[in-house]
Amino acid sequence: MARAKPHSFFSKRLSRQDVALDLGTANTLMFTAAQGIVLDEPSVVCFDRRAGAGDAKAKATVAAVGREAKELLGRTPANLETVRPLAHGVIADFSAAEHMMRRFAAMARPRSRFGRRSAFTVCVPEGATRVERRAIREAAFAAGAARVSFIGESLASALGAGLPVDAATGSMVVDIGGGTTEVGIVALGGVVCSGSVRVGGDEFDRAIVNYVRTLYDVVLGDQTAEHVKKTIGSALHGEPVGRARATGRSLADGLPRTIEITSEDIADALAAPLRAVIGVVRRVIETAPPELVTDIAGNGIVLTGGGALLGRLDQRLAAELGVAVRVADEPLTCAVRGAGAAAAFAGEHGFQAGE
């Protein structure tokens, strides 16, 4: 692998007010070298359609974004519409993404003081198409970017996890987000092999909802399922068994019913999506050059993204793949911190980001 030219985008005119942006399916984060993480909110926007219902312009009235809007998901009154603008790592509702980013920039700015001339480094899935990249770039412009460059999510996550991405030795990073799992092997400052599957934390939540409906005849809300996953979720059967109570609507009489769910239930519920995650990691290892496979066997695999926090997922992957697996420190912020660090890294190593 040839090394990129030393005169990269990053080596030019970087300031401590420049912004790293991780516009994720589940969460949006912004980071500046001067202030650290200046925004960390769910990627959700809620529109008030009261003024002229049915009118496209009415969508422009943003009632809430982020945490506040996420609380409204699944419990929105008729005049409000709650939207998640991203799906599977890319923008699905462009106008909603722009409105959300404008608000997020305003929320981040008092702390970060980034100006309208800031350069943004934005994480993108390795496999994003030109059209998908353009949509992400426009969303960054809506947030006040003067210039936008991209960094692949695997490379950003690996950097944020503190892996030696510029070494000749390969490192493997598995990022499990809301809508996708991205797998990459990085070496010499670039991604050598990668793969992704459209399965992540959202799919885990859906699998829990389906499992509980089938087994208990109770329909849980997505957020309840997510809460259960976070508190007692496990990717492996066995001790210790966690227990949680969850309330949903009984299919029998339509009334509220509270059930007890165990971590064993969750391990059963997540069987299919976990198979998909394990499958994509296995495929990337299978297609990697033998030298890199040797490196991974020696160095292990690092998990990033919120999905990495699923209970005993590291143990499950280690058991299935026969390779050491560890969860990165602060997995939810790896990508944005890595994108921020790419600047310094670029200066030292001549790494070049995509256009």
Ligand code: ADP
């Ligand atoms: P994205 O990059 O797609 O925005 P994130 O990396 O922010 O995604 O991860 C969000 C996902 O991580 C959500 O599906 C969320 O439910 C999941 N998650 C967060 N914390 C935990 C936890 N403790 N256990 C299991 N899953 C978690």
Ligand code: MG
């Ligand atoms: Mg992510």
